[in-house]
Amino acid sequence: MIPGVIATARAVAGPGAWVAFAGCLLSVFMQMIDVTIVNTALPEITTDLQASSAQQLLIVSGYSLAFACTLLPAARLGARIGRRRMFLLAVVAFTAASVWCGTADSGNELVLARIVQGVAGAGMAAQTIAILTALFPRELHTHVFALYGATSGFAGLLGPILGGALVTADIGGFGWHSIFLMNLPLGMVTFALAWRFLRLEVPPQRAPMDFTGVFLSVATLFALLYALSEIHLRGWRPMPCLIIAVALALGALTLLHERRATRRGTGPLLRLDLFADRGFAVGSVVITGFFGLFTAFVFAISITLQDVLQFSPLRTGIAMTPFALGAGAGALLSPLLVKRWGARVLAGGLVLYAACVLTGVAYINITDGRVNMLLCAVPVFLCGFGAGVFAVPLQPIMLAGLDDSQMAEASGLLPTIEQIGNGVGLALLATAFFRAHTLGGSTVMLSAIAVVALVLATVTLALPDPATPDNSAPAPAPAVN
Structure with missing residues (x-):
């Protein structure tokens, strides 16, 4: 344990802890949805701001770059000044940066605002696991981390759908600006909940900064x-x-x-002993692969529906709604399924996901791109269900063998691993297989995603059963960073 970290008893999580948890989930929703929501709005942004190709790239990737690069330092800074204080400061900065993004009137200004937004998002994200570890007793960790993972995954999926809906609806004439300005009320609610209900002790001594x-x-x-x-x-x-x-x-x-x-x-800065736990080590490989897979999938679907099949942003959102509903259903049922069948359920979810993707590939080739959305609703729902069954239990299983001080250290490392997966997924899958926006290109890309999902399902079988984590020794006293 880092010097200066103090122990706090949390025998029972009271109502205030759950309300503070709701604030944390709102912050997760904001920071993850802003990774993908720009994708469907980018054509409108490009036209309005006359953004160059380099500016377009940085509008999308500048956020993720800043987010990923500052997670580990933000986690340590939170340990130094207190998780609550760091979280509140980051919420204010993220909300202000979102307003700045929504009022930017040039490509360069939007790029700079997105970078600031990414740094602030990392400030929130790097505290979350440590905060949840401090708020809840060990026996509730499986449930709270499942909700945390579900919120993160759902927000990433919802981004392109919501972005398309907001741009199409053009509420109040704001157009693409609304995808950023919606964070203003969300940020205000997040800050209010955390200010009132998030109660964590400040370490009496500052943790060293590497x-x-x-x-x-x-x-x-x-x-x-x-x-x-x-x-x-x-x-x-x-x-x-x-x-x-x-x-x-x-x-x-x-x-x-x-x-x-x-x-x-x-x-x-980086606790290498975390990787001595089999669940965390295998989970790191799996979660990197899954985030790369999922990012490439969202990219491929967006390009296939809008560029190849000529769907509007709104129709794209409607077409992917069954996927979101299926992911939600899978998320709700996954704890029960894992309790009954263990970590094998995760592999089964990925196999179902891959089978549905391959079914979709066969369908669009047989029909030459003519899609009946009603006919596709059930396979798309099942595809989302498989993804939800896999993604939600992954983090609880990955973290089950760590003690509380180790989980606090994982607070910055885990989202960093996820962001590396995002970058690798887009670079390797999207570039290697999808250079042409054609039906053939979509076929190759989606088929490659399905194959990678099947390989990842095999690796998932190496995860330890959640009922018997590697670290079976009693956990030390809970720590608050």
Whole structure:
């Protein structure tokens, strides 16, 4: 445990904890929906702001880059100044940055606002797991982390759908501006709930700040994710490949530094001992793969429906609504299914998802792209159901073997892993298989996604059963960072 962290008894989670939890879920919803909501609104933004291709890329990727690169430092900063204080400051900054995005009148201004928004989003995200660990007793962690994971996944899925609906509806004449301005009321409610009901003790001593680790980790993640975004936009060219090599070298230096900091007891930024737990180690591989898979899937569906099949943004949203409903149903049933059949349920969910994707590929090829949305509703629902069954229990199973101090350290690391998965998914899947916006390109892309899902289902079988986590020893006293 980091020096200066104090223990707090949480025998029972009172009503205030659940209300504070609702505020945390709102923050998760905002930060995750802003990863994908821009995709369907980008054509409108480009036309209105006359954004260049470079600006378009940064409007989409600038948020994710800033978000991913600052998660680990934000987690440590929260440990230093208090999770509640850091969370409240980040909510205010995120809300203000969202308003700035919604009122930007040039491409460069929107890019800068999105970067600030990403930094603030990381400030919220990096505290969430530590806050939930502090608010709730161990026996409730499975349920609260399932809700946390469901909210994150649902928001990422809802982004393109809601973005298309808001742009089409043009409420109050705001057009694309509304996709950012909607965060103003959400941010105000989040802040009010956290201010009133989030009660965490501030550590009496500041946790050490690993400035060398901060520099190395930020440089590594920025180089890696920037190169992947360049590959996504322009393909596999020498320069981004060289940057990836530099990122890998920086990553090796980061790991060496963190191992040295761990041996010296100087407060490493990255707790490498987390990967000694089988659930966390295997889960890290699985969650990276799934976030890459899901990001590529959202991208492929958006391109297939709008560019290939000529769906409007609104019709695209309607077509994907059964997927969202299926994901919600899978999320609700997944805890019961996992309790009955264990981690095998996750593999089954991915197999169902892959089977439905392949069915969809066969259908659009047989009909030559003529889609009957009513006929497709059930397979699309089942596809979402499989994704929901897989995604929601993954984080609780992954974290089940960690003690509370380790889970606090995972608060910044877990979303960082997810963001790496997003970047890798788009670069490898989208670029390697989907250079042409044609029916054939869609067929190759979606088929590749289904194959990757089947491979990932096999890896998922290595996860430990949630009833018998590797760390079977009694957990130490809960910690509040």
